[in-house]
Structures are given as C-alpha cells and as structure tokens.
Amino acid sequence: MHKAGVIFLTSLGELVRAHRADSMDQTELGLRVGLSRSTISAIEKGVGVNSASLVKVLDHLGLLDPLQQAADERLYRLKKTKSRKSRTVKQALPNDF
DSSP states (O other): OOHHHHHHHHHHHHHHHHHHHTTOOHHHHHHHHTOOHHHHHHHHHTOOOOHHHHHHHHHHTTOHHHHHHHHHHHHHHHHHHOOOOOOOOSSOOOOOO
C-alpha cells in the first residue's frame, strides 16, 4: 500500500478510537456492528480491513456522512470539469487481414 493510504487508514483508525472510547469498549462496538473485537482493534490501528467492515463502523459512529459528503463534492467537481475528448482518425488503417 502507498504511504498516503497507510496515513489515511491510520488517521481513520485514530478517529474511530477517539469516538468509540467515549462511550464503549471495542467488544461492545463489535457486537453492535456485527464484527469481532479484533477487527475493531485492527481498524483502530490503521490495519487494512474489509471495506464493508470499515463502513459499518464509520456509519455506527456517525463518521460516514462527512466522508460521503466530501467524496460526493469531489466527484461533482470532477464530472463538472471533465469532458470526454473526441478522437479524430489521423490516418485510416489498412485492412490487411
């Protein structure tokens, strides 16, 4: 994994830990979202886990909406500024099959 990905997962893990630690332990969060305590621990350590597991935890802690909003805004800007480039044929290819 690239360094940026590792940093992102580590930051998400710290965010999850900070929000979770205020109200429950890892075991309780795991029970609430249907994951094991070790999976919750891995998320908090920034270890790569199944994306569906990460989304469950982020959603339960109320952290998914801000990330979804940021992704939607970025996608909107990309779609707004990108247009499909048309290609022009510079030279016809010979049909020598």
